Amino acid sequence: MLRVGPANDSTNRDTMIGVIANPTEQAAVCEFFELFKTPWEFYRSGRQYEVLLYAGDGEVNEHSAKLILIYAGRKLPWDAQDSVEAGCGCSNSRTLSYQGTGIPIYGDNVTFGEKKSVLLVDTKSQQPAAYIEQSGERMLARIGYDLFREIGALLTVGQPASNASIPALDLHIALLRDLIVASGARLVEIPPVPQGHPFIACLTHDVDHASIRRHKFDHTMFGFLYRAVFGSLGNLFQGRISIRNLATNWSAVLKLPFVYMGFAKDFWSDFEDGYLELEKGLCSTFFVIPFKNYPGKTSHGLAPKFRAARYGARDIADAIGKIGGAGCEVGLHGIDAWLDGSKGHEELEEIRRLTGVSEIGVRMHWLYYDQQSPVTLEQAEAAYDSTIGYNETVGYRAGTTQVYKPLQATRLLELPLHAMDTALFYPSHLGLSSRQATALLGRLADDAVRFGGCLTINWHDRSLAPERLWDACYGDLVQDLKNRDAWFATAGQAIRWFRKRRSVVFETDGVEPDQVRARVSAAKGDRLPGLRLRIHNAPESRGIGAQGSEGHVDMAFDERIKTRFPSGVGQC
Ligand SMILES: [Zn+2]
DSSP: OBOOSOTTOOSSOOSOEEEEEOGGGHHHHHHHHHHSOOOEEEOOTTOOEEEEEEESSSOOOTTSEEEEEEEOSSOOHHHHHTTOOBOOSOOOSEEEEETTEEEEEOSOBOOBTTOOOOSEEETTTOOEEEEEEEETTEEEEEESBOHHHHHHHHHHTOOOGGGTTOOHHHHHHHHHHHHHHHTTOOEEEOOSOOTTSSOEEEEEEEESOSOSTTOSSSHHHHHHHHIIIIIHHHHHHTTSSOHHHHHHHHHHHHHHHHHHHTSSOOTTSOHHHHHHHHHTSOOOEEEEOSSTTOOOBOSSSBOOGGGSOSOOGGGGHHHHHHHHHTTOEEEEEESSTTTOHHHHHHHHHHHHHHHOOSOOOEEEGGGOOOTTHHHHHHHTTOSOBOOOSOSSSOSOSSSOSSOBOOTTOSSOOBOOOOEEHHHHHOTTTTOOOHHHHHHHHHHHHHHHHHHOSEEEEEOOGGGGSTTTOOHHHHHHHHHHHHHTTOEEOOHHHHHHHHHHHHTEEEEEOSSSTTEEEEEEOSOSOOOSOOOEEEEEOOOTTOOTTOOOGGGEEEEEOOTTOEEEOOSOOOOO
């Protein structure tokens, strides 16, 4: 048995978070504690807690726990009693600085003018947005925003592109964790980190074209010609590409008539060979279009006609076979699945028929999505979704590196998309050079090392070929992720790993009422990396934010490990 509480504490007060929240935020609370996987329960009166997280409208009993965390974006009676002057509670999207990192706040928030604290500071006014009060053995932390409203907003509306670079949800978890550890409590969690690796990397490819021969005298062909001839020249003058790449692109332009006549190789076909060779067994995921020449619908009518692909999955059956044979995954690059469950079902069936695989996940073409899409995709029986990301930039729309369950969904999990090649390089988007793109991707990988989770990349089918020639940057990225010892997973594997983590429950064993053990209910022999059990220690000398990698102990998660908690851990 592994005991988690302080060794000299004989009372029933091991680390357990009691949560008081508004009933309307219950789904956000439950999902938050799937992402911060630690023992918790909704507050039960009469029970003593080590940690009490108060984020609701009820009364606060300051004697109910050793650490009381009060999250509220409005002035509380509590604040008035203490003569705390609340700041403006109407300014949205305020950014708070935590350990030098900005956390954007999208809902109501307050600052505390009379308090002296550097824990969390409004970046504009420099006023404290949180403070800590110590009284004997008890500690109270007052944080000036609504935690679960923020989590709800991140997991439904998401962040504007201007805040894309900030993993806001992961920072909310980090702040809460640091506060608990700094209070002296020991904390146990199952971090989003696979055993044996610091994080997960998911390499994906949206297959939008698959062939240039199918694009005769359309906007794709003219776009190719323009960018290959003039765009390349401009890029050469700006020092963004080599003369060799310019020559490759101009040569491709000259060959194009012969490609159309069938005398020269179609340089956009055989995309799978290029990726399989470059990735060398790393197992990526290819999302393919089900049906050709159909642009799909929007909520107002038909989508723009150039959203239609010129190929359908059955046209590239050989490539699909090769991808599956190499241990890679084929998913659906959906057309209408985001909007129409029965159409989504048809689209998924087409991919099931061609792959012989029943569990098919989705990424929508052009990232079409709305707030009902998780429900619609569940109706279509999608295995997962991987659409939540940005077309125009890279980063964290939902504020996290983690796979999560959208609040509208009952089972569907979302593998958020963090970086697309087109967002990095297109002049109308970020317009980066290869070196700048590599640096930006490196920062995303730094976040993955810091927070764990899964870094998801999308490099399109034609991006290794003329006129894009974005192969060098992709090769550097793959090498960087290898150097960082990422676990390279297909999208389906990443989803299954997170399902395994979500399956962990902290429960009583029925024999010893005070003993709660962590149990994983996912099947054994899943050939996925294991989970970790992480125990944070909090020596007296450590202050807020001092928790480094040395401040915790990781061990391979084993269902035989028992942890001692009060009985009756809440589940959603
Ligand atoms: Zn697409």
